[in-house]
Amino acid sequence: MxxxxxxxxxxxxxxxxxxxxxxxxxxxxxxxxxxxxVNPVGGEAIASGLVERIGEDDGIVSHTFAGNTxxxxxxxxxxxxxxRLVLGLFDEVGPDLEEAHxxxxxxxxxxxxxxxxxxxxxxxxxEHAIEEIxxxxxxxxxxxxxxxxxxxxxxPDVPHVAVFDTAFFSxxxxxxxxxxxxxxxxxxHGVRRYGFHGxxxxxxxxxxxRVLGRRLGDxxxxxxxxxxxxxxxxxxGGVAVETSMGLTPLEGLVMGTRTGDIDPAVxxxxxxNAGMSVDEIDELLNRRSGLKGLSGENDLREIHRLxxxxxxxxxxxxxxxxxxxxxxxGAYYAVLGRVDVVTFTAGVGENDDIVRALACEGLQNLxxxxxxxxxxxxxxxxxxISPDWAPTLVMVVPTNEELAIxxxxxxxxxx
Ligand code: AMP
Numbered sequence: 001m002x003x004x005x006x007x008x009x010x011x012x013x014x015x016x017x018x019x020x021x022x023x024x025x026x027x028x029x030x031x032x033x034x035x036x037x038v039n040p041v042g043g044e045a046i047a048s049g050l051v052e053r054i055g056e057d058d059g060i061v062s063h064t065f066a067g068n069t070x071x072x073x074x075x076x077x078x079x080x081x082x083x084r085l086v087l088g089l090f091d092e093v094g095p096d097l098e099e100a101h102x103x104x105x106x107x108x109x110x111x112x113x114x115x116x117x118x119x120x121x122x123x124x125x126x127e128h129a130i131e132e133i134x135x136x137x138x139x140x141x142x143x144x145x146x147x148x149x150x151x152x153x154x155x156p157d158v159p160h161v162a163v164f165d166t167a168f169f170s171x172x173x174x175x176x177x178x179x180x181x182x183x184x185x186x187x188x189h190g191v192r193r194y195g196f197h198g199x200x201x202x203x204x205x206x207x208x209x210r211v212l213g214r215r216l217g218d219x220x221x222x223x224x225x226x227x228x229x230x231x232x233x234x235x236x237g238g239v240a241v242e243t244s245m246g247l248t249p250l251e252g253l254v255m256g257t258r259t260g261d262i263d264p265a266v267x268x269x270x271x272x273n274a275g276m277s278v279d280e281i282d283e284l285l286n287r288r289s290g291l292k293g294l295s296g297e298n299d300l301r302e303i304h305r306l307x308x309x310x311x312x313x314x315x316x317x318x319x320x321x322x323x324x325x326x327x328x329x330g331a332y333y334a335v336l337g338r339v340d341v342v343t344f345t346a347g348v349g350e351n352d353d354i355v356r357a358l359a360c361e362g363l364q365n366l367x368x369x370x371x372x373x374x375x376x377x378x379x380x381x382x383x384x385i386s387p388d389w390a391p392t393l394v395m396v397v398p399t400n401e402e403l404a405i406x407x408x409x410x411x412x413x414x415x
Contacts, residue, residue, distance in 0.1 A: 024037050024104075025107075025405045025406050025409075026107050028146060030143040033082045037102075040403070047094070054077075054079060055078065056075070057074075058074075059074060079143075079146045083147075104410060104412075105161070105409070106160075106163055107144065107163065108144065111166055112170075113129075113166070116164045117167050117171075118167060119167065120162045127148060159413045164198070166194040166196060169193075169195030169196075169198050169201075172195065173241060178192060179191060195245050196248075197225045198240070199401045199404045200225050200399040200401050201231070203404035207382060208221060211382040219238075221339070224328075224329075225399065229256070230244075230346070252328070253321075253328060255290040256299070257290045257291070259289040294317035294320060297317075302314075321355070329360075343395045350378065350396055351378040353376055356375055367390055368386070379396040383397075
């Protein structure tokens with residue numbers, strides 16, 4: 001059965017899924033596929049799930065609908081098998097995709113290179129362009145593309161939209177996007193700063209304006225997306241003017257397992273003196289560094305627990321993390337000249353009141369301060385955590401990349 005039919009027709013006004021149908025959002029990694037069926041109007045996730053360990057004999061699928069999670073284990077040979085399993089679960093435990101009236105499939109694509117500054121309706125040419133950009137994101141783009149290809153095969157009657165993590169940062173001024181590298185070499189190999197997590201930075205900065213009832217165009221914002229990956233951005237009037245990630249998502253803030261900023265000569269040093277290959281150094285910088293490299297743990301909850309037990313490495317890791325974060329807040333203050341709102345988002349930003357407090361400590365002279373009572377605890381809703389007297393608002397705004405992808409997909413499909 002083709003589970004998705006009726007594309008292009010309006011869904012019934014009486015459909016349980018609303019008059020605008022739904023969007024299936026797919027985030028395809030090298031060995032996993034994450035998905036969510038989203039109501040793009042109300043914003044809620046109708047169903048969601050994850051296939052892990054693709055290519056292994058012990059694959060795991062979990063599918064959540066109406067508060068119940070169904071789990072399956074077994075071999076999942078490739079991305080095609082993964083998606084067939086997912087569609088089978090929609091059939092078996094719901095929701096019925098025909099009833100949900102899927103108006104688009106939105107795909108997260110990490111790197112849009114210099115080609116994509118907007119979401120794109122996927123056709124052969126778009127697939128080809130994503131493939132061409134793959135050398136810039138060898139871990140991500142091939143997997144994203146694989147997800148697109150199998151989804152188009154299995155759901156051929158629905159428009160597929162690629163939404164790029166880099167797109168929001170296509171507006172970076174040349175001075176911010178340019179590395180001071182020989183310009184001929186840089187141009188030949190596409191070496192410049194692209195920025196990532198753009199869907200989140202765009203969603204959060206837009207949400208801030210809506211929540212405050214202010215015009216996005218009037219606000220200068222610093223957005224701190226602190227998850228396992230972490231990035232900061234400076235957004236002037238809704239337009240991104242700086243961001244901390246660069247050619248790849250390795251630059252910038254200290255992350256769960258990534259170094260963030262590092263003197264590039266460290267790489268030469270390790271290659272020449274430690275005998276490490278480029279691939280080994282790549283793995284070291286991306287997977288064995290950051291909080292994990294410094295403390296053995298990449299999860300800040302664990303790090304706080306270890307700090308409370310008197311663990312010096314965990315204390316040091318937290319200090320390095322916070323120091324880098326504060327440096328970026330100061331730098332982006334200088335970039336923007338005036339900052340109306342500083343916003344924390346993602347796993348750490350939304351949940352970790354200690355990191356938020358440390359990041360803003362002693363910044364009163366910049367107009368940035370935190371009210372301890374307002375800051376306390378995890379935030380599930382947009383919340384102002386600065387005191388009334390502070391000229392700069394500090395907020396926590398939960399990000400929702402799936403919803404942002406769904407809305408961008410609908411906007412493109414419906415014109
Ligand atoms: P994300 O990549 O946005 O899913 O964020 C994942 C990270 O958020 C984890 O590695 C933790 O460091 C952090 N995190 C999640 N929940 C909490 C919490 N309750 N307190 C502190 N940090 C948290």
